[in-house]
Amino acid sequence: MSTTEILANREYKYGWVTDIESETIPRGLSEDTVRLISAKKNEPEWMLEFRLKAYRNWLKMEEPRRWPNITFPEVNYQDIVYYSAPKQKAAKASLDEVDPELLRTFEKLGIPLSEQKQLAGVAVDAVFDSVSVATTYKEKLKKHGVIFCSFSEAVQEHPQLVRKYLGSVVPTNDNFYAALNSAVFSDGSFCFIPKGVHCPMELSTYFRINNSESGQFERTLIVAEEGAYVSYLEGCTAPKFDRNQLHAAVVELVALENAEIKYSTVQNWYAGDEEGRGGIYNFVTKRGKCAGANSKISWTQVETGSAITWKYPSCILQGDNSIGEFYSVALTNHAQQADTGTKMIHLGKNTRSTIISKGISAGHANNSYRGLVKIMPKAENSRNYTQCDSMLIGSNAGANTFPYIEVMNNTSQVEHEASTSRISEEQLFYLMQRGISQEDAVSLIINGFCKDVFLQLPMEFAVEATRLLGLKLEGAVG
């Protein structure tokens, strides 16, 4: 087989910057910064205490540099802007009061927010740098008792709910980035689906980092009460900058008895250029707790962007018979690095988890799957099935699998399958002999490889994901 090489990558389509006046606090991080952010958001005392506790924990913690299979230069946490918000009126009674430049920004990203053009069937919370710009379909959702709003608004309007669940899945001292996020998070989305309600539409948050100096620290909290169901989508893009930007989000999901949460992500942060200059450091903590019996949490992620991805969307299967799922496609090209996977912690009896991970690595990229399956003594008759497949494109890309399996009873079953493959020249030749161009042939093979994961995505997202992988790999095989 002759060597395949990286030729080119199509221009990142979302790399433009919105010219807008922002209110930015001075760079640097101290207890005063935390107090300032909290004051800007007019937060109650308990919220400030939460932040300060996290900040004090963070000071004692170290960046996780040793164990993940990623390398990056030192991050100067005093050189980051921790709060940046487009200047506008504090309370937005209607979209008319939102800066038209912001509306145009989201429209250009394919997320129209104005009443006439809103996406059918999907409610969107649009987050720009540190704040939520607008949330669509709020009123319609309210009729069903569903709360879907920005995190800041939730702290003001639904403090009991936020206080009850915030930090209940990811404690403030969980890890370095989660602690940092808990101290300085500026906004994000809050969803609450009350008992017995099947959320009538998909909920979605679209994150946009615009400011080159700022980090993005958003917080998402989704609570599904007994018997409730919600499907939630997350999308993200950022402009092209030469310097790296830090994105350290925390997502917490809570599913009570018989509830189900389906969380899907298509991540397309700017990945840096071919030599690895610029791009987002995507250091994210996502975790769901199946708190009640028969509850279910399903993570589906398509990770195509970011210079570095460090994330392990996890499930704590506390309720008996609860189910955790993780479906992932992680694509790295050029100099991108990804260390991603999941943790399935089985606590309740008869709990089940499924992990399907597809890693695709091209160029000089490095792609690692890291997953923990932990079955505790009381989690009798639990089961896990893990399948990790890696695909390499070209001869300079790397793929690794780091499975950790801990089973502490003898009634449970764990299965692990792993494979590594390459797009072979024979496969390409076969498809091309039928009149399919080389690029389409690569796309077809990759999409076939990812099929089990794409099947889990909502329809529109699946189409977007398919298109995205094609774009990202354009010219990757030559």
Place this chain on the structure above:
Amino acid sequence: MLEIRNLHASVDGNEILKGINLRVNKGEVHAIMGPNGSGKSTLAKVLAGHPQYEVTAGEVIYDGKNLLEMSPDERAREGVFMAFQYPIEVPGVSNAQFLRLAYNEKQKHQGEEELDPLEFKDLLTEKARLVEMDASFMTRSVNEGFSGGEKKRNEILQMAVLDPKLSVLDETDSGLDIDALRIVAEGVNKLHDPQKAVIVVTHYQRLLNYIIPDFVHVLSGGRIVKEGGKELALELEEKGYDWLKNENGKPATTAGSAK
């Protein structure tokens, strides 16, 4: 339709084809026979544009164009089809999805109308009957978990869908039982018409009982050493390939003798 002149080709620096001359006209069926290692499959792959084979001399004119300058996908869109000896599996991609993409590429190239999934399904169902393939094969991944015979039938199905001008069948008979052989051969015969040409590459004569060639060319050591009509195939069946080597003044070897 096809004119091969003094074609030399090598793989990894080893010359396999050492000056092939062959002319194929519309409506004709040609059989390329020869012992293992004679270069039969290499010839098929060179015509299809396999990247591993390097053409070191000679030319191939197809429909008035220089075939060797075209990429494999261009050749396919221009109507050159190769049925693979070992069809490749493409996990996760359904047969229907793959075939529709290929079909629409050809339609686009010829300025014809592309078909949506529903329209294409009708076409596919009709063509599948030709090779007696069940509808369930259309939703399965390309060649994945197919038996040897099913894979070969799938090749002929693709040929039926893409309707090529020049079809090259590379050892399509290998690994087929007698029923599958009949189905495949009948499929090829039904698809043949005076505007098209077929090149059948085979080691054995038995496929030629079903697909009757107009001309038989025998390849040995990268050259065509004997040519004739369909009766030449029968003669080979009877005498084996060693006979030709002797006739050419080369010592007979045990390797590559046909039974």
